[in-house]
Amino acid sequence: MPDTQDPEAPDAAQRGTIDRLRSKLRTLYHGQSAKALRFQTIILVLDLAIIAFFIATPLLRNSETFLWIDYSIAALLALDLLARGLAASHPARWLRQLPVIIDIFILVTLLAPTWLFNLGFLRILRLWTLTRTSLVWRPLEKRGLGEYRETIQAVINLLVFIFVVTGFVYTAFAHRESGIAGYVDALYFTVTTMTTTGFGDIILPGTFGKLTAIVVMIIGISLFVRLAQLIFRPAKVTFPCPQCGLKRHDPDAVHCKACGHLLNIPDEGEG
Structure with a gap:
């Protein structure tokens, strides 16, 4: 009896399995259900624990368990990158994004901690890449704290810069x-230089040291000024103008400052 089995059937079944897996991962990473939110919370907690390890790395690198923890984190990060890639609608486009490239670099430093130890201080950039996802902001928005997103981002940018410079120095x-x-x-040294306090008890040697201090002062002051502007500027609410699209308005604004369009900003107590 001739074999009538379709040779493309196994490939179709495999594609169907991959499609179902991608759909499930997309739901978990980007969904709003209770199950998805629990999953996202777990991922966020793990990410924060990993970032804490990165900050403490210079103090832990001589411990007996350092390499074991390092490779365990590498496995977790690799799984997370693979899952996020499968969950992406356009994996090739996702792979070219700067936060993803940085995460891949961090993974490489974890897989080769001895060879790339001098670049290990860049692992703290994971905190910055984390803020490029919805894992951090979605819980805040659900609690009505979305208006503080810019301020929180400024604080994170400042912290990342401090620890990157500290690791480099x-x-x-x-x-x-x-x-x-x-x-x-x-x-x-990093904090005193950024704040231009300059006690002078620690001075980086040579021309390279002076140039490093200059860069730290310039960028550090800029980040401090940006954070101060966000903290002390008048309170704003996020409400896109239907006509011109301006998002930030005074809480009691009646007309858009940009185009004069009549606004209907809901009160905080309104659902």
């Missing part, structure tokens, strides 16, 4: 004639 200048004998010294 510790890696490049520790144990030289700079007074930096440990990670806390590097953190102390």
Whole structure:
């Protein structure tokens, strides 16, 4: 009896399985159901724990369990990247995004911690890439705190910059004639330089050290000014103007400042 089995059937079944997996992952990563929100909360907590490990890495690298934790985090990050890639509507386009490229670089440093140890301070950029996803902002928006998104982002940008610079200073200048004998010294130098306090007890040697301090001061002051503007500026609400699209308005605004269109901003107590 001739074999009438369709040779393309196994491939079709495999594609169907992959499509179902992608659909499930998309629901978990981007859905609004109770199950999806629990999953997103777990991912967020794990990410925050990983970031805490990255911050503490200079203090833990000599411990016996450091490599075990490092490779375990690499496995978790690899699984997360694979899952997010499958959940993306356009994986190739997703793969070219800067936060994804940074996460892949972080994964490489985790897989080769000995060879790339001097670049390990860049792992804290994971905190910045995390804020490029909805995992951080969705819980805030559900609690009516979405208006603080810019302020929180400014705080995170400042923290990321502080720890990146601290890691760089510790890696490049520790144990030289700079007074930096440990990670806390590097953190102390970074904060005093950013705030232009300049006690002078720690000075980076050479021209490269001076240029590093100049860059830290310029960028640090800019980040501080940006954060201060967001904290002390008059309170605004997010309500896109139907005519011109301006999003930020005074809470009691009746007309749009940009185009004069009549607004209907709901009170905080309104559902």
